[in-house]
Amino acid sequence: MRFFQPLFIVAHLTLASIPRLGAQVTTDxxxxxxxxxxxxxxxxxxxxxxxxxLQIVPENNNVTANMAxxxxxxxxxxxxxxxxxxxxxxxxxxxxxFDPKEPGGRESFQAKALRKGSDAIQHFGALAKELNMAIGVxxxxxxxxxxxxxxxxxxxxxxxxxxxxKIHMCDFTAMEAAMDPGDxxxxxxxxxxxxxxRIGAMIxxxxxxxxxxxxxxxxxxxxxxxxxxxxxxxxxxDQFKTRAWENAIGxxxxxxxxxxxxxxxxxxxAEGSCLGKSGEDEDVLLVxxxxxxxxARRHSTVWANAYRRPQRYSLLISPDKDDIWTRTNKDGxxxxxxxx
Numbered sequence: 001m002r003f004f005q006p007l008f009i010v011a012h013l014t015l016a017s018i019p020r021l022g023a024q025v026t027t028d029x030x031x032x033x034x035x036x037x038x039x040x041x042x043x044x045x046x047x048x049x050x051x052x053x054l055q056i057v058p059e060n061n062n063v064t065a066n067m068a069x070x071x072x073x074x075x076x077x078x079x080x081x082x083x084x085x086x087x088x089x090x091x092x093x094x095x096x097x098f099d100p101k102e103p104g105g106r107e108s109f110q111a112k113a114l115r116k117g118s119d120a121i122q123h124f125g126a127l128a129k130e131l132n133m134a135i136g137v138x139x140x141x142x143x144x145x146x147x148x149x150x151x152x153x154x155x156x157x158x159x160x161x162x163x164x165x166k167i168h169m170c171d172f173t174a175m176e177a178a179m180d181p182g183d184x185x186x187x188x189x190x191x192x193x194x195x196x197x198r199i200g201a202m203i204x205x206x207x208x209x210x211x212x213x214x215x216x217x218x219x220x221x222x223x224x225x226x227x228x229x230x231x232x233x234x235x236x237x238d239q240f241k242t243r244a245w246e247n248a249i250g251x252x253x254x255x256x257x258x259x260x261x262x263x264x265x266x267x268x269x270a271e272g273s274c275l276g277k278s279g280e281d282e283d284v285l286l287v288x289x290x291x292x293x294x295x296a297r298r299h300s301t302v303w304a305n306a307y308r309r310p311q312r313y314s315l316l317i318s319p320d321k322d323d324i325w326t327r328t329n330k331d332g333x334x335x336x337x338x339x340x
Contacts, residue, residue, distance in 0.1 A: 046290075046292070047194040047195065047290070047291040047292050048194055048288050048289060048290055048291060049083050049084065049192050049194060049197055049223060049250075049288070049289045049291060050081060050082050050083045050084070050286055050287070050288045050289075051082065051083065051084045051085075051086060051223075051225070051252045051267065051286070051287050051288075051289070052077035052080065052082035052084065052085045052086065052284055052285070052286055053086055053252060053253070053254040053265040053266075053267070053276075053278065053284070053285040053286075053287065054070070054073045054074070054077065054085055054086060054087050054088065054254055054284060055088070055254060055255060055256070055257045055263050055265045055278050055281075055282060055283045055284070055285060056069060056070070056073055056087075056088070056256075056257070056282055057256070057257055057259075057260060057282050058091065058093075058094025058095070058096070058256070058260070059094065060094050060096050061093040061094055061096035061109075061112060062094075063092050063093060063112055063114070063120065066091055066092055066093070066094055067092065067120055067123070070087055070091055070124075070137065071123075071124075071127060073085070073284060074124070074127060074131065074133070074135055075131065076284055077133065077284055077286075078131040078132070078133045080284065080286055081286070082133055082286060083133060083134060083156070083192050083193060083194075084133065084134040084135070084136065084153075084190075084192075084225070085133060085134070085135050085136065086136040086225050086227065086252060086254045087136060087137060087138045087227060087254060088138065088227050088228055088229055088254045088255055088256045088265075089138055089149065089166075089203055089204050089227040089228055089229035089256075090138055090139065090140055090149055090227075090229060091137070091138045091139065091227075092112070092114055092120070092137075092138070092139035092140055093109070093112050093139075093140050094260075095229040095256065095260075097173070097174070097175045098174065098175060098178075100174035100330065100331075106174070106178050109140075109175065109178060110140075110146065110147050110178060112140055113140045113141060113142040113143070113147035114139050114140065114141065114142060115141070115142045116141060116142075116150075116152060116163055118142075120139075121137060121139060121152060124137040124152075124154055125154040125158040125159070125160065126158055128154040128155065128156055128157075128158050129154075129156070129157055129158030131156075132156045133156055134153060134154060134155045134156050134161070134190055134192070135153070135154050136151050136152070136153045136201070136225050136227070137151065137152050137153075137154070138150065138151045138203075138227045139151075139152075140179075141163075141165065143165070143180055145180065146178060146179050146180040147178075147179050147180070148165035148166070148179055148180050148181075148182060149165060149166040149169070149176070149179055149203060150163060150164065150165045150166070150182075151163070151164050151201050151203065151225070151227055153188065153190070153199065153201065153225065155190055155191050155192075156191065156192070156193075157191065159191075161188035161189070161190055161199065162186040162187065162188035162199070162200075162201060163186065164182060164185065164186040164200075164201040164202075164203070165180070165181065165182030165183070166179075166181065166182055166202075166203040166204065166205070166206060167181050167182045167183075167184075167185070167206060167212070168181070168205040168206045168208070168209050168212065169181045169205070169340065170204075170205050171329045171330065171335055171340065172327065172328075172329060172330055172335075173330055174330045174331070177329055177330050177331055180340075181340050185200065185201075185202065185212065185215045185216050185219065186200065186201060187199065187200040187216060187219040187220055187221045188200075194291055195291075197222055197223060197291065198220045198221050198222045198223075199221065199222070199223055199224070199225065200216035200219065200221030200223070200224040200225070200249075201216075201224060201225045201226070201227075202216065202224060202226055203226065203227050203228070204226075204227065204228045204229055204230060205230075206226075207226055207228075207239070207240055207243060207251075207253070208236070208239065210243070210246075211316070213243040213244075213246075213247050213249065213251075214247060216247075216249070217247040217248070217249050217304055217305060218305055221249055222249060222250060222291070222294060222295070222298070223249065223250040223251070223252065223289055223294075224249055224250070224251050224252070225252055226240075226251060226252060226253040226254070227253075227254055228253050228254060228255040228256075228265075229255065229256055229261065230255070230261065231261055231262045232255055232261075232262060232263075232264040232266070237264065237266060237277075240253060240266065240268065241268050241272050241274070242272070244268035244269065244270060244271075244272050245268070245270075245271065245272030245303070246303055246304070247303070247304050248270045248294075248297050248298045248301045248303060248304040249270055249294075249298075249304075250267070250268070250269050250270055250289045250294055251267060251268050252266075252267040252287060252289075253265060253266055253267065255278075257278075257280055257281050257282045257283065258280045258281065262280050263278050263279055263280040263281065263283070264277060264278060264279075264280070265277070265278040265283070265285050266278070267285075267287035267289075269289060269290065269293065269294060269297075270293070270294045270297040270298060270301075271293075271297060275287040275288065275289070319337060319338055
C-alpha cells in the first residue's frame with residue numbers, strides 16, 4: 001500500500017506560486033495582481049480528507065461477486081484510515097461489455113440493473129455507517145426506459161449524499177448507447193471527520209468535457225469523485241490535471257487495473273499537483289487532500305469562477321454545430337444530443 005501526502009504551502013498564493021502546466025508568461029499576457037492576504041480564510045490547523053481509490057479487478061459481470069469484493073476492499077480502505085472509498089465505473093457489472101450481434105445481449109445486460117433502493121446498493125449505506133467511512137458505490141442503475149451509469153455516495157453515517165448518473169455517454173459504443181444519460185450534475189455536503197466538504201461527481205467521459213468540471217465548480221464542489229473505465233494515457237492524465245487546476249478543485253479518479261485496463265488511478269489537488277498515482281496492478285491508493293490549502297487556493301485564485309464572463313458564453317449551450325462534428329453512433333444512427 002502507498003500513502004501520498006502533498007506538500008503544505010503558505011496561504012498567500014500569487015500567480016508565481018501556482019503551477020502553470022508548462023505555460024509561459026509573456027508581455028502579451030501579463031500576470032494578474034496578487035490577491036490581498038486579508039481576503040484569505042484563516043487556517044485553524046490541519047484539515048484533511050483521505051480518499052481511497054479502489055483499483056480492483058471485477059468478476060466480469062457477476063453482480064453478487066463484484067459487490068462482495070467491493071465490500072472486502074472497502075473494509076481494507078477503512079483499516080488504512082480512509083475517509084472515502086471510491087469504486088471504478090459501473091463496478092456492479094465490472095464494466096463488462098456485451099456483443100451487440102448476440103441475440104438478447106442488450107436485454108441481458110440491461111436486466112442486471114439495480115434499483116438505488118435495492119438491498120445490494122443500500123448494503124453499502126449500512127457498511128459506510130459501520131466503517132465510519134463514506135463509500136461511493138458505482139452500478140448499473142435501473143431506470144426507464146433504459147438503465148443508467150450511476151454513482152451513489154453514502155456518508156459515514158450511512159446517509160445518501162448524492163446519486164449522479166453519467167451525462168456524457170459514449171454513444172459510439174454499444175454498451176453505453178444501451179443506457180440513458182443523466183439529467184444534471186450533482187453536488188452534496190459530506191459530513192467528514194474534518195468537517196463539511198462539498199463533494200461532486202463525474203464519470204469517465206464526463207471528465208473529457210470541460211463543461212462537466214466547470215459546472216461542478218460553479219455548484220460549489222471542492223472535491224470531485226471520478227469513477228473511470230478506460231485506458232489512461234499521458235494526454236488524458238494531463239487533461240484531468242488541467243481540470244483540477246483551472247477550476248481550483250480536488251479531483252480523485254478510480255480506474256480498472258490490468259488485465260482489464262491499465263490502472264493509473266490518480267488524484268490532483270487544486271494546484272494541479274499530483275497527490276498519488278497507482279501503477280497498472282490491483283491496488284488501493286490513498287490520497288490525502290489538504291482542505292485548508294484547497295480553500296486558500298479557491299479563495300485567492302484568479303481562475304475558476306473569479307473572472308469568468310458568462311454573459312458572453314451563449315454559444316456554448318447552442319445545439320448547432322458544423323457538419324465536421326457530425327458523428328455516427330454504434331447503432332448507425334446520427335448522434336443527436338437533443339434526443340439523449
